[in-house]
Amino acid sequence: MQPLVVDLGDRAYPIHVGSDLIGRSDLYAPHLAGLQVLVVTDATVADLHLDRVRRALGNREVASVVLAGGEADKTLDAVSRIVDVLVERRFNRSAAVVALGGGVVGDVAGFAAAVYQRGIRYIQVPTTLLAQVDSSVGGKTGVNHPRGKNLVGAFHQPVCVIADTGALATLSERELRAGLAEVIKYGVLWDAEFFDWIEANLDGLLARDEGLLARSVRRSCEIKAEVVSQDEREAGVRARLNLGHTFGHAIEAGMEYGHWLHGEAVAAGTCMAADLAARMNWISAADADRVQGLIRRAGLPDRGPAALSPDDFLRLMARDKKAVDGGIRLVLPRAIGDTVLTGDFDPRALAGTLEACRADIEPPFFD
């Protein structure tokens, strides 16, 4: 199958989606100018896939850094560790980094590649559904600050994305569902037909039908590639991809990073955005119900934790990168398939949403 392409001129790159791609040396080779490759991964993924990647890299000089795994890896210290290895091995400007793992590995390894020698190339090999449909595409890299998520980072596009849907077979149930949150997000923010398709095929997706998963990854990446090609630096339309994220980041930060998975927080945030839009009559109550219903069917939270008060939310949301001089801006649906970034919403409606969309819930959210 033809790869998708993120069309960024001389920095355009392919996204390969399919089965059994991780070990395909022909997918790596065109993007490795030099002989030195550093594979960054985490302990779980290393056991499952590292050997296949090493074999695919052939007789190049391959080093690896294995992170512990989880959001706690997303620190400047982890970036320092990766850079230390690049320096110790005397990797030069034509060396490459391979980010093998979930979103955290991709963000940290990509940021290390962005700053080592002011930028070397890197290949994304996402192994979670969330990383395949979202974080591996688009060049956002970075780490968290104790006071906020993704506050330190860089835009640095990969030279290639290899999304092997076979890797999804070993994903935990919880991570699969967290990834589906982002898939559903694409339907809500961009493509009503895709939303219909997810509704119709959710059971098969949850049963890990690989053909259905591949279709959902491919369509999600198509949307992301289209948006990123239009607006690499998030000056405009790209902000729409952050549907559910301002609420979601507040949940992640307020509950301490890693307690809720990113996808779970985005699921709740998407439901809260739909609730707020319905309160202002931007979308119908029926459409808000459809969004929330699909998220519930996927075994994802349709509201935030009661542990966070409305004031907690407001305080945490004001720190969002999209906020301008203290004013919160939100991505809100105008319909299923259409969203807008705006600071122009009714604050009383937001207060209503923050009050109503709370529940005494704890991950995991499915039986």
Next chain:
Amino acid sequence: MQPLVVDLGDRAYPIHVGSDLIGRSDLYAPHLAGLQVLVVTDATVADLHLDRVRRALGNREVASVVLAGGEADKTLDAVSRIVDVLVERRFNRSAAVVALGGGVVGDVAGFAAAVYQRGIRYIQVPTTLLAQVDSSVGGKTGVNHPRGKNLVGAFHQPVCVIADTGALATLSERELRAGLAEVIKYGVLWDAEFFDWIEANLDGLLARDEGLLARSVRRSCEIKAEVVSQDEREAGVRARLNLGHTFGHAIEAGMEYGHWLHGEAVAAGTCMAADLAARMNWISAADADRVQGLIRRAGLPDRGPAALSPDDFLRLMARDKKAVDGGIRLVLPRAIGDTVLTGDFDPRALAGTLEACRADIEPPFFD
């Protein structure tokens, strides 16, 4: 006087060169979209100029970070400190950083601006001759790694450069001369007429005639702006600006950062490059003598320290960012005013240069 412009399309920016510019609020205002400004400086420069910058910024929300001063500030820890202040003050994406000081301040503050929220704007206000003629222009930012100079960084262009030649009056004699090394470098690498002009006006430059200093800053920035506009990411012609730097970085690293000033190491490196080129008959012995003679007249070292053996040099030079898969590449003159980046030089000639161009010398190098 009209500012110079670094022509990078939608990221083009002006370079203002002249007297009494630091306090000119009209030079800052067009580049500050938001109300939040962080001034990064060092202790010495803060005493001399910080108040004027604060006044020029008017009633914006101004914070400052004062580094200790010197190459030891050029660490990831210093970047972390700056980011911590940006986070604590909740500075948003429309905030700006002002880098007030020498090359170290500019590199560290610029890198912090490059990575905070994946990039916010910054203004360079260079106060040393070296920073005015070189490091403040062109968007190279970064910090050192214990094992190598500038190994971590980013390309991130400033939105404006304000080079106040009045600031040069308080520069130490040693720093003035270190800056002249980079001025002489531009003559050798790009502009034979400018080299002639420096030869003719060196006494006035050393006597700090402000008109002559302003002319030397302006011509140096013109050359740098022209080169950077052609090749922002150093894929080609920009590498020529590194004349003397592969030798020079080896000296800086081998003698421990900060013992030799960057400009002093570049002066010695430029003389070594001229010596090597003369050994291969790329330039005449007379031209090599002119280069070395001008550098000596400026009270700068015309050779490296005897403490570094030729083997030390080779080991340190192989770590240079321009090296490719272990092979050293050097910027060498083909004439005064013309240079080339090449790996194609006679290794015996290099061995001869490394043996001959050593002396038992210690900074400072003038009486």
